[in-house]
Amino acid sequence: MLHPFDHPAVSRLILLALEEDLGRGDVTTLATVPPDREAAGRITAKADLTVAGLPLGERILKLLGATAGFRALVAEGSLVKRGEVVAELWGKAATLLVVERTLLNFLQRLSGVATLTRRFVDAVAGTSCKIIDTRKTLPGFRLLDKYAVTCGGGSNHRLGLDDGVLIKDNHIALCGGVGEAVRRARRHASALLRIEVECTNLVEVQEALEARADIILLDNMTTPQIREAVQLVRGRALVEASGNINIERVREVAETGVDFISVGALTHSAPAADLSMTITTRS
Amino acid sequence: MLHPFDHPAVSRLILLALEEDLGRGDVTTLATVPPDREAAGRITAKADLTVAGLPLGERILKLLGATAGFRALVAEGSLVKRGEVVAELWGKAATLLVVERTLLNFLQRLSGVATLTRRFVDAVAGTSCKIIDTRKTLPGFRLLDKYAVTCGGGSNHRLGLDDGVLIKDNHIALCGGVGEAVRRARRHASALLRIEVECTNLVEVQEALEARADIILLDNMTTPQIREAVQLVRGRALVEASGNINIERVREVAETGVDFISVGALTHSAPAADLSMTITTRS
């Protein structure tokens, strides 16, 4: 449980994936490939991409109960070029064929998230602003998606509802205002947690500062509004910008001086990175 | 287990998602919202989209052990306009806040898949060609992703490695040719399964026909090649086209007379559909 991939939740997801694909067995391979045929596999990038997820290769084989081998040829987070081989496998052909799709599906997802994150991170290079993720991860992929974000050079916001206080629009509506919400959090939440609150205008930012919020999330503001808010805060709190900040606009937001920009699309809309596996008989 | 959402594998994924988000509890809500506050939630489309996944609302609440209510306001597969309310919830504010992100993450994923599928299906309207999915689903989402494809008007290819014989490039390489592979499958596979084989040129198509394949998958061919292959087959087998067939090109491929076009992007690269939830005190 020390590496995210060792967490029981990841094993549960891998098992789900293996079981849903394999069902009661690979009838095609059983019918067409001799059971003792030894083979080698190569995983190749079909486009430029940032790699994430290769250590899953070993975990998947282990959870499958297979004796095949897996070796990553590039480091996690590497930028690889189209045509580059990122990993090798070896073992029974039948094993490689069973594992192929599940492994690729994981790699394409994680590398897709890393690749998109890398674009955002590169876009703000040279500023002091960090690109961070959200809780808009795919169900079951929280740890994996957040890990892939770090492979792309991004940072993680809280991992769940329990490791950070983030007061959002719905909380504020339910308890009657930004100031009141922050004060309640300060009174009731763990002393070990900082308090972040979502603000949609400068009045709320002022209110949050007075209630001594630790972090202010500027939600769906224009870039000039964000700039103004940063000036209002003047270092008394950390500032996060969020809400429809796409690749075109991210740099101008970063240059306002916000500490963090959070981008839901990193994990809710990353297209798969293109990777494939070739399997050949091994003499 | 009669509806895909009742399958144990779906419950396992929902539980993973709830547990990874909630951790040991929602510290923000606990600190800011009175425990007995009753609230109502509305889920609204923030863009035009095809809805899929609403019945998960009830399953998620049940697996959370919550007593809150959920009602879908539109049918699965409906095309809804930006601003339309698709579902209502009611119950303790704390419950709605806990369930909000997980439910939205599922809905945004499934509706994203359905919305993209619908675009492909509409693009081939009027032809006899069916849009089908692949096994390039997100790990753990096989049943959900395939269900979402049907909500978008698509059809399903096999669900896993065990409910259809599909001989692919790697199998062919390992057993020495299309014809030999089909013959082995015919000899060894279950009498209840048809046999599909991947071909990359007309010579292989001819070989597949002679070995009496039931379905021929044309992989990564140009549209003229596909047209020629369809003419060669002349109804002696079903024909599926696959490989980088994007929305711009899908209609011209459909018009060649193929029976199926399979599109991996439906499930590996669908962007999230935009949906959000508003929670208000219920008097």
Added chain:
Amino acid sequence: MLHPFDHPAVSRLILLALEEDLGRGDVTTLATVPPDREAAGRITAKADLTVAGLPLGERILKLLGATAGFRALVAEGSLVKRGEVVAELWGKAATLLVVERTLLNFLQRLSGVATLTRRFVDAVAGTSCKIIDTRKTLPGFRLLDKYAVTCGGGSNHRLGLDDGVLIKDNHIALCGGVGEAVRRARRHASALLRIEVECTNLVEVQEALEARADIILLDNMTTPQIREAVQLVRGRALVEASGNINIERVREVAETGVDFISVGALTHSAPAADLSMTITTRS
């Protein structure tokens, strides 16, 4: 998950079996056998039988978390004579005593199924008819029972409700006739699946042929009726005979020219094969 015995469902059954037998521990062995005593075990056939299930020896020891060794002395599916030793074990006496009953219970079941299957297969030797099983397997034993049938020389019908279309009496009653049922299946079922339909008389067989069923199951017909049905079909579909076809009658049915005879008794009524284990101190 590549060998049936590696499937998670089999591990779940083995764990159930170990846990139900061991409970909180083997009080007899604990009280009477020194904990460090090393021992050797031999599993002996007490009657002529066809062996199936020996690879479970290793799986059971592994799931028990035991370090004992297991070696099969004969191949799966072998015909062994009364008195022949089929496997050896070695390790702590306490381990062998704990594993003894569970391992034997599995071996006696699987070898029982294989032995009975072998009798049916031998009875039709020289015909082109295959002996196949049904879904009348013991709950939890689907994969194991079907595996044991192949050890006895039989073939497998579908593994479950999802890997083959088999329209039975109840379906036909519910949708108004053989022809209508086959037509619906052809329209709605996966293109990857063949369609089999149960018929109880020649009129239904004719109807099934006209609806282009791929396989016709003749249910509970007399041998002359079966012969007549085979002649009516004339190779336009595969033909399976089923229903109370016991060992006395199986050859005459096979000689009618049917492609398959399915026998529920192979798995619902196979008596246990007689095997026992002797454990002795190892110097």
Added chain:
Amino acid sequence: MLHPFDHPAVSRLILLALEEDLGRGDVTTLATVPPDREAAGRITAKADLTVAGLPLGERILKLLGATAGFRALVAEGSLVKRGEVVAELWGKAATLLVVERTLLNFLQRLSGVATLTRRFVDAVAGTSCKIIDTRKTLPGFRLLDKYAVTCGGGSNHRLGLDDGVLIKDNHIALCGGVGEAVRRARRHASALLRIEVECTNLVEVQEALEARADIILLDNMTTPQIREAVQLVRGRALVEASGNINIERVREVAETGVDFISVGALTHSAPAADLSMTITTRS
């Protein structure tokens, strides 16, 4: 967990059985039966038999997550005649079709065990001897098989390795004789457990008596030997006879005065009881 059928181990077995049969869904029913069709099912005995397992009907439907109803029409352990209806079901046709085979497989197994047990129990009627079972139950069926034995009028020997001390041949060999084994057990085993020991001749019986065994198991003795052993014991211990005591011989053994006869075949070789389900549209 109060009725054996409520035990978690039984739920685990039922889930295994449902999942292995259903896989990803019932493709035949999906393709041929309208999803809203309501239906009624009747379970009928196809031969005279002793019923066991009907309460599983409700448990299976519940674990399937189905809303269908089930009602037993006869009491557990009843002797029913061929043609008698033993239970009714109602609900969606699709539900009944999914549950049909799994439910019947359980009922046929449990009723098979009960029916065979009843034959042995009837054979010793009028004597003071009880028919008891062994640990030769089907893996995963310990609680169910032992329950079925009681439905057939039999009694249960220990349920597992932990709720009774039974010193068998292998223990005796490992610790150097009947007397020594019993003395060790008396010293080390829980004060709450009686001590039973297997003897194969009168010398060992004598030894067991001297070591003050509570129960003596006469293994594989002839009827005259058993009679002699009973006389030797003279009430100083309970006496159990075991080993190849078939239905022909069971009465003469019972008449020797033994307290128990244990019969492995009750659970390792009981043929399935013949039951079937008819499903019809419900108006």
Added chain:
Amino acid sequence: MLHPFDHPAVSRLILLALEEDLGRGDVTTLATVPPDREAAGRITAKADLTVAGLPLGERILKLLGATAGFRALVAEGSLVKRGEVVAELWGKAATLLVVERTLLNFLQRLSGVATLTRRFVDAVAGTSCKIIDTRKTLPGFRLLDKYAVTCGGGSNHRLGLDDGVLIKDNHIALCGGVGEAVRRARRHASALLRIEVECTNLVEVQEALEARADIILLDNMTTPQIREAVQLVRGRALVEASGNINIERVREVAETGVDFISVGALTHSAPAADLSMTITTRS
């Protein structure tokens, strides 16, 4: 999952407890109490105590699958006197007998923790110091033990390794000093978490202040040392005292002005609170 008792981890512990106690069934009750006997139970305090855990009554019955009823008669955290009835149950006698020990074991544990906590909380009454717990909870009881502490009027320190940064002696030794450790934490840990560091003398406290730790834990200091440390800190950080602070000494420590006193004994050494259940026939 909204109340701590609804968390999956708690259900897993309850199931463990029920299964380990019940095994294959309650043989005493089965043998002596008529199965249909209805009964009522009362849970009575046998000593003065602070109650915690009563809502578990309902959860345990539900997880047991029992239909019995449970009603708490006092609020969680109440101080009850010896002889007071704290809860009532009703249902089958057999159900109450099965649930008795498991329910009492939980109640005695949680009430024991609450009772001990209450003593510490009362001892510091009137000061601004809070009594908090540690991670020295019983394995598997983290959520329950921490909940019981709040029932006794205490507060919770972090719930696990992931929801708070607490730099302890071993971390400091491994990274070369208090200041360096705090600086690393500030650089690498989530922006949402405050940073607490363990100090054993005033030099380290000074170092921690300079590295801008948010919370300073004074470990195993004498009361005068603690007083001096509080004066040194002067509100620039929160201060926690820890290490062998027993009931005799806790008030003098509280009066030094520390914000928190953490007491491992609350959860690692609380004696069970004395509660018992009486079950009687209900007419």
Added chain:
Amino acid sequence: MLHPFDHPAVSRLILLALEEDLGRGDVTTLATVPPDREAAGRITAKADLTVAGLPLGERILKLLGATAGFRALVAEGSLVKRGEVVAELWGKAATLLVVERTLLNFLQRLSGVATLTRRFVDAVAGTSCKIIDTRKTLPGFRLLDKYAVTCGGGSNHRLGLDDGVLIKDNHIALCGGVGEAVRRARRHASALLRIEVECTNLVEVQEALEARADIILLDNMTTPQIREAVQLVRGRALVEASGNINIERVREVAETGVDFISVGALTHSAPAADLSMTITTRS
């Protein structure tokens, strides 16, 4: 499953404990300790105590999936002095830090039980009376607590509701008296189980003897009453004393001649034994 620590129930508890402590990861260690730092750990007794639970060290590391090493330096059940090192660990510093608290929590609990048990056992040294435990173990700890009792020199009463007949006050009340209860048990319970019954006065003891109870539990009697009861029984049954027998009184009760004294406090109120771990960089 051969050692209590190998039982699946123990693994389930260890996993619960690891997961509840680790959550999504050790944020402190991640932020402050270099990931490749190798370290050594030593577990030291901080007070005189009887050790129990050291073999858990290896199990915990294995279930964590860690490659670190663990070596016990003293035998289970040893009496160790304050300052003595009882075990060593080595591996990545991050691993030792993660495992530290969970391992110590288990060791402190089990050694706490063993240490308290040892005090009672020593107090009755020289008598023939055995100190035994009860079912008042911590939920989830049945096997561990009972194992720790044996490490302290005590013996185990029944492990659960299924491996011993113990008729208690509530049973007696429900079935109308001691004699009737014993007679029912003798008629209905397994022949392999002895029958124990709780008596609160001499009249009940007499009744129990007449009904031929095997073991008589004297509940909450004074020492003279117990002495009188022992004389009344005169070896016709085993005698157990129970109910508030504390360390001051235990010897005088033992000297009455009872066979067993059961002490709930051994497991419901044992304070933790004081053990700690020091972790240092390993060159």
